[in-house]
Amino acid sequence: MSVLVLARDFDPTADAVVERLTAAGVKVLRADLADFPQRLHLDARLRDGRWSGLVSTEHHSVTLDGLRSIWYRNPSAYSVPSGLDAAARNFVFREAKLGLGGVLAALPGVLWANSPNRCADALYKPYQWSIAANCGLTVPDTVITNSGGVVREFVADHPDVVSKPLGGAGMTSNGQAYLSYTHRLTTSDLVDLDGVGMTATTVQEWVPKSYEVRVTVIGDEWFPVRIDAGDGGREDWRADPEGAAYSFVDMPKTVYKGLADLMRRLGLTYTGADFIVRPDGEWVFLEANSGPQFGWLETATGADMTGAMARLLAKGLT
Amino acid sequence: MTAALTRDTDHEVDPLASHGMKFAPGVRELGDPVEAEPTAPTPFGLRWLTPVERPTVPEYRLDGERQVAVDPSGAPLAPQMKKDWTTTDYSTDGEDPPSSEEFGWEEV
Numbered sequence: 436m437s438v439l440v441l442a443r444d445f446d447p448t449a450d451a452v453v454e455r456l457t458a459a460g461v462k463v464l465r466a467d468l469a470d471f472p473q474r475l476h477l478d479a480r481l482r483d484g485r486w487s488g489l490v491s492t493e494h495h496s497v498t499l500d501g502l503r504s505i506w507y508r509n510p511s512a513y514s515v516p517s518g519l520d521a522a523a524r525n526f527v528f529r530e531a532k533l534g535l536g537g538v539l540a541a542l543p544g545v546l547w548a549n550s551p552n553r554c555a556d557a558l559y560k561p562y563q564w565s566i567a568a569n570c571g572l573t574v575p576d577t578v579i580t581n582s583g584g585v586v587r588e589f590v591a592d593h594p595d596v597v598s599k600p601l602g603g604a605g606m607t608s609n610g611q612a613y614l615s616y617t618h619r620l621t622t623s624d625l626v627d628l629d630g631v632g633m634t635a636t637t638v639q640e641w642v643p644k645s646y647e648v649r650v651t652v653i654g655d656e657w658f659p660v661r662i663d664a665g666d667g668g669r670e671d672w673r674a675d676p677e678g679a680a681y682s683f684v685d686m687p688k689t690v691y692k693g694l695a696d697l698m699r700r701l702g703l704t705y706t707g708a709d710f711i712v713r714p715d716g717e718w719v720f721l722e723a724n725s726g727p728q729f730g731w732l733e734t735a736t737g738a739d740m741t742g743a744m745a746r747l748l749a750k751g752l753t
Numbered sequence: 754m755t756a757a758l759t760r761d762t763d764h765e766v767d768p769l770a771s772h773g774m775k776f777a778p779g780v781r782e783l784g785d786p787v788e789a790e791p792t793a794p795t796p797f798g799l800r801w802l803t804p805v806e807r808p809t810v811p812e813y814r815l816d817g818e819r820q821v822a823v824d825p826s827g828a829p830l831a832p833q834m835k836k837d838w839t840t841t842d843y844s845t846d847g848e849d850p851p852s853s854e855e856f857g858w859e860e861v
Contacts, residue, residue, distance in 0.1 A: 444814075444815040445813060445830075446822075447822070450821040453821055454819075465820040598800075612806070612807050613802040613803060614802070615798065615799065615801065616803060628797065630795050630797035631797045632794070633793075633797070636797045674803070
């Protein structure tokens, strides 16, 4: 049995997990999707309804019918051979995606951490929030609209609100990288709402916080870590990671059950779920990341998350 | 129908029904980039962007045999990594280009 790790070449967390698996004697193939088709080779054959064959690099290979787990660790996009026009580039990209991705997705009995299609589902936070509420988790009141008038109506009912993006917090413009942290809106922020109509705009009630929690779940191993924000991160702890303090925290059983149910409903094998704990002790669900980083939490707390991921991948669905 | 089953999941997943294909047109389909017009309103969610420095990626190569990143001397990179912000293109399904970027706090 073997493990396929799809990750970028520069990924210290993937390095650590690969080393742990190798040390345990688990056969591993690590590759980036950008290696395909030049340096990653596919030989997949369908016979009697089952795929068999090899995925290989110059140094390593795994058999398709021997794969136990696939770690989909934020690989980069397939590469496109040079010398092609736009139409041909789109064609080879699509065929790579449907061919390599389709074969891997078709393998029975393989544990995905996480399935890219499940990740695609989970990327939709409105979908997550709805399911989370159905799973018994507390979710902040939220409005998503392209109408400034609707935002004003929401603020009338919820005087203390934040603006937050639904997608990733990072972007690059003219070579400069930016982060869009959760922003607590002031009265002056709400004077001019012309920008609301430029796209779907998300405004959410401000959740008073005692502290925040990142719950990293890797298979059956749970790592709830309390995050006490630094002075510069009162609205969003990520704004001041140096000032944040980390410690283990006990989870209420209802939150544990709700998050476990949410993961089952979303089809996630591992996740990093973010909560705000209010001063009254209520845990408020923010989001469940389908490809969370965990190396920083491992270092901060000593939790063996690298080992947990290696154990999950080595165990597979058995 | 083939299906990819994830752990503890009782729902079948059609492996070819990628949301990236069905719903999210790539940026390349949105037309050529144009210069921002000063009169265009800033999207509400972009009003509070904070500039950040991209981390410096150390000189490395992937050791194909060991399957880990190594420095020019061949030593594994991971133990040398210090705490730093990392910026990664976030792609749910190998989109080209990726749908967005994620910044994470990462170290090993």
